[in-house]
Amino acid sequence: MRLTNYSDYALRSLIYLAVKPEPHRLANISDIADSYNISKSHLTKIIHQLGQLGYIDSVRGKNGGIRLACAPKDINLGVLIKQIEPDFALVECFVVPATNNETRKGQPDSELILIDTTALPSISKLGCVISPVCQLKSVFFEALTAFMRVLERYTLADIINNEAQLAELLS
Template sequence: MHLTLHADYSLRVLLYLAARPQGLVSTQEVSEAYGISKNHLVRVVQALGKEGFIEVRPGRAGGLTLARTPSEIPLGRVFRATEPDFHLVECFNKAENTCPIAPACGLKGVLYEAREAFLAVLDKYTLADVIQRSRKDLADFFLPPAAAGGP
């Protein structure tokens, strides 16, 4: 299983904002912190805003901030909102299934159960849980080397 960049970047944006709760953050700042294309990040930010995970304030004095507290952002909901589909195998998508053994195959049920278990685990955690499990200096990872005390 491999998550799309959209889902991956969505989680990164949320982590960044949770690690920087003191004010608005620019899309450019997030882009530079992760080395992600700003153009791609803009689409991620728009989707997160539309889903109500973040607040997007346009303009020069604008920026991004979490729309809810980290404890109110369930990871399962983030994944369901940002991952386009969870079709682990072709036969999960009935409209495009061309597998000749699909009607008799027992693997489909096992993979379906595995997918549901994956989502059930994510449903148990919030963004706050992930931040709590992170190192206390998570926010420092986003500082430029000079500001973090580096060379």
Template sequence: MRLTRQTNYAIRILMYLAANPGRLSRLGEVAKAYQAPEPFMFKILQPLVSAGFVETVRGRGGGIRLGREASKINLREVVEVTEESFTLAECFEGGSDCPLVYSCELNGALRAALEAFLSTLGRYTIADLTKNKSYLHRTLGIETPAEAAA
């Protein structure tokens, strides 16, 4: 299975926010860190907010932050929210013209493979992906609280 660009960037947004705890981030700075267009990132942000992964704070000095602890956001949840389809083959969609569609073992094998994939993702959290915060800060240009105060 190949994840969409939307899912890839959704995970990146969550990683950025997890690497920047206790501080509101602006979507523009997140987009800049990943060299992505801000309107594209805004589109991706909406399902993350709806799912409760991200909170928005309006007004002057507002921004975005994780809606729950990074250790409580597993990758399976993110993928299930951001992927539009888990169709691995035409017969997953129904309406297939294949004469074997109702008795084919391929369908069962693909369903098992998909479940194994999602199950594996469920064992990892955003916190697991952001353990090396100093590297993330340097790479993404995130100021540490001490740098921001200076």
């Protein structure tokens, strides 16, 4: 399993906002991009989605910026990743549906669902010939489910318990 840069940058952005020295002061996208040496334009899309999902508040105007919309303890990593990661299909023979945005902010989502694409003739014809009898897809699904369960055990607060060290490196 490999997360996209999008998810990586989303997590880094939330870490930045959680550990900035003056929590009530608004940050801006340029500050975050400069701290991590990442693309501002790519980060803009990520921040926009985090705002839509309710993780970040945006304030417009001359003195505007962004800040966390909720406490770090209320941001569940597994829920966040399921909301922003575009695809959990480790192999072509199974698909994980998109998550429901209503379950965000610390509430674990429903179990991941394995869809056997052999029931979908147009898809199975494009896929692996052994898919109807393959045991490997259940192993991958079990691994993916375990991965997500581990992420669901942690919040943003859990990964910023070294706040002072993080803040120093990001300043």
